Amino acid sequence: MSPVIQNAAFRSTRIKAVYIPFCVNKSDLRRSIDALRALGIRGFNVTAPHKVEVCRYLDKLDRLAKEIGSVNTVAANGKLFCGYNTDGIGALRTLEEAGAQLDGSSVLLLGAGGASRALAYSFASNARTIRIVNRTVLKARQLQHRLQKRFKLDITVASLAGESIKQFVEDADIIVNATSMGQNGRFDPPIRKNWFHQGQFVLDLVYRPVETVLLKVARSAGATAVNGLRMLVNQGACSFEIWTSRSAPVAVMHKAARQEGPM
Ligand code: ATR
Numbered sequence: 001m002s003p004v005i006q007n008a009a010f011r012s013t014r015i016k017a018v019y020i021p022f023c024v025n026k027s028d029l030r031r032s033i034d035a036l037r038a039l040g041i042r043g044f045n046v047t048a049p050h051k052v053e054v055c056r057y058l059d060k061l062d063r064l065a066k067e068i069g070s071v072n073t074v075a076a077n078g079k080l081f082c083g084y085n086t087d088g089i090g091a092l093r094t095l096e097e098a099g100a101q102l103d104g105s106s107v108l109l110l111g112a113g114g115a116s117r118a119l120a121y122s123f124a125s126n127a128r129t130i131r132i133v134n135r136t137v138l139k140a141r142q143l144q145h146r147l148q149k150r151f152k153l154d155i156t157v158a159s160l161a162g163e164s165i166k167q168f169v170e171d172a173d174i175i176v177n178a179t180s181m182g183q184n185g186r187f188d189p190p191i192r193k194n195w196f197h198q199g200q201f202v203l204d205l206v207y208r209p210v211e212t213v214l215l216k217v218a219r220s221a222g223a224t225a226v227n228g229l230r231m232l233v234n235q236g237a238c239s240f241e242i243w244t245s246r247s248a249p250v251a252v253m254h255k256a257a258r259q260e261g262p263m
Contacts, residue, residue, distance in 0.1 A: 001207065001208075001229065001232055001257060001260060002019065002021070002045060002232065002236055003019045003020065003021055004256050004257065004259075004260050005232065005233055005236050005253045005256050005257050006019035006236060006239075006240065006253075007019050007256075008249075008252050008253060008255070008256035009236075009237075009240050009248060009249050009252060009253050009256075012249045012252045013244070013246060013249055015244060015246075017042070017243075024050065026049065026050070026053070029050055029053055029054065029057065030056075030057050033054065033057040033058070033081070034057075036081075037076075037079055037081060040076075041076060042075070042076050042243060043073070043074060043075045043076060043239070043242070043243035044073075044074050045072055045073055045074075045236075045239055046071055046072055046073070046074065047072065048113065048114065048115070048180065049113075049114075051070045051071055051072055051113075051114030051115070052069060052070050052113075052114050052117075054071050054074075054083065055069060055070070055071055055083060057081075058071065058074060058081045058082065058083040059080040059081050059082065060077075060080060060081070060082040060083070061082070061083045061084075062082060062083065062084050062085075064084070064085055064088075064121070065083045065084050065085040067121060067150065068085050068088070068117050068118050068121050069117060069146070070085055070087075070114035070115075070117045070118055071083035071084065071085055072084075072085055072086055072087050072114070072115075072118070072235065072239070073085065073086050073238070073239040073242055073243075075242050075243055084239075084242055085118045086235040086236075086238035086239050086242070087114075087115050087118035087119060087122075087235050088118040088119055088121055088122025088123075089122060089234075089235070089238050090231050090232075090234040090235025090236075090237075090238055091118075091119050091122060091176065091203065091205075091231055091234075091235070092122050092123075093234045094203065094226060094230045094231040094234050095174060095201055095203060095226060097230070097234075098201060098203075098224055098226045098230075099201075099224065100173070100174055100201040100224075100226075101173070102123070102126040102127065102174070103126050104126070104127070104128045105123075105126065105127050105128060105173040105174050106127065106128055106129045106131075106171055106172050106173050106174070107123045107127045107129065107130045107131070107172060107173070107174045107175075107176070108130075108131045108133065108168045108169060108171075108172035108174070108175045108176070109123075109130060109131070109132045109133070109176050109178055110133050110134070110160070110175070110176065110177045110178060110179050110181070111132075111133075111134055111177065111178035111179035112132055112134035112136070112139040112140040112142070112143045112157075113139070113178065113179070115178040115205055116132065116134075116143065116178040116179075117143055117146075119176055119178055120132065120143055120147055121147070121150075123174075124147055124150070124151040124153060125151070127153060127174075128153065128154065129153065129154040129155070129156070130147070130153065130154075130155045130156075131155075131156045131157070131158070131164075131168045131171075131172065132144060132155070132156070132157045132158075133157070133158050133159070133160050133162075133164075133165055133168060134157070134159070134160060134179075135159070135160045135161075135179070137157060137158065137159040137162075140157035140158070140159075141157050143157075144156075144157045156168075161190075165190065165191065166192070166195055169191060169195040169196065170195050170197070172200060173199070173200060173201065174200070174201045174202075174203070175196075175200060175201070175202045175203070175218070175223075176202075176203045176204075176205065177202075177203070177204045177205060177206060177212075177214055178205050180206065181206070181214075182204060182206040182212040182213060182214055183206050183208060185209055185212075185213070186213060187212065187213035187214045187217075191214070191217070193217045193220060193221050194221065195221075196217065196218045196221035196222070196223045197221060197222055197223065198221075198222035198223065199222075199223075200218070200223040200224065201223065201224045201226060202214065202215060202218035202219075202223050202224070202225050202226065203226040203227075203228070203231065204225075204226075204227060204228050205228045205231060206228050207227060207228035207229040207231075207232055210227050210228075210229050211225075211227065212227075212228075215227060229257050229258075230254075232257065233250070233253045233254050233257050234250075236248075236253060237250045237253055240253075
């Protein structure tokens with residue numbers, strides 16, 4: 001989807017650039033970054049599973065990306081590559097547009113990977129509590145420790161397979177799925193429809209399908225469902241602004257995304 005969104009933005013702003021997707025194996029990451037440098041590429045995005053690992057191969061990280069330890073946007077300054085992270089700001093913008101109140105909120109994050117890290121840091125400035133649930137609970141604990149060094153707020157972690165998830169879902173004002181669960185059109189974790197309620201906002205970072213099972217279930221229980229395509233556009237708009245130093249044509253980008261898959 002990002003090529004559709006970014007190429008629409010380049011066309012509408014008459015910037016002579018093209019955005020192309022490449023599939024990169026884990027073992028080829030370093031060589032791929034070197035190749036982009038040698039080719040004089042001006043900027044690129046990084047996605048799963050490379051967002052954390054890529055930090056080792058860049059020349060500089062901006063303050064937020066360094067703190068988070070995860071990069072989704074790289075801009076070239078001459079031959080130097082600088083890493084940024086726009087996932088967090090993209091998510092906050094998307095939830096605010098949907099009407100969510102972030103100040104003093106209780107947030108449940110599913111996942112503890114690169115995207116979750118970015119979101120957790122962004123939420124931590126406003127939220128009252130953050131609960132992190134992950135398949136590998138050790139990764140959730142590592143994220144908890146990093147956050148607690150920097151922010152004073154109540155952070156709890158649990159295993160995806162644990163009992164606490166029911167209470168966490170019921171108590172949350174904002175629930176974000178930042179795992180790849182749901183990409184196959186199924187949603188396996190033991191989350192029940194009657195744990196959701198009106199007044200909650202549920203954001204799914206998975207955007208294929210646009211309406212995931214998690215979102216369907218949450219909406220049918222009265223919660224506000226926010227799809228990952230909106231977030232993809234918003235974080236992409238921030239990337240565009242980093243690469244071009246120009247305002248992103250956000251409406252054009254949303255329209256391009258909508259044409260590919262309904263929002
Ligand atoms: P991203 O950059 O998109 O966050 P990532 O860093 O690879 O990608 O993180 C993927 C997240 O999805 C992790 O939280 C991962 O859980 P683990 O830490 O246990 O690996 C989660 N994830 C991926 N596949 C999953 C699955 N089948 N069931 C549950 N969680 C899954």
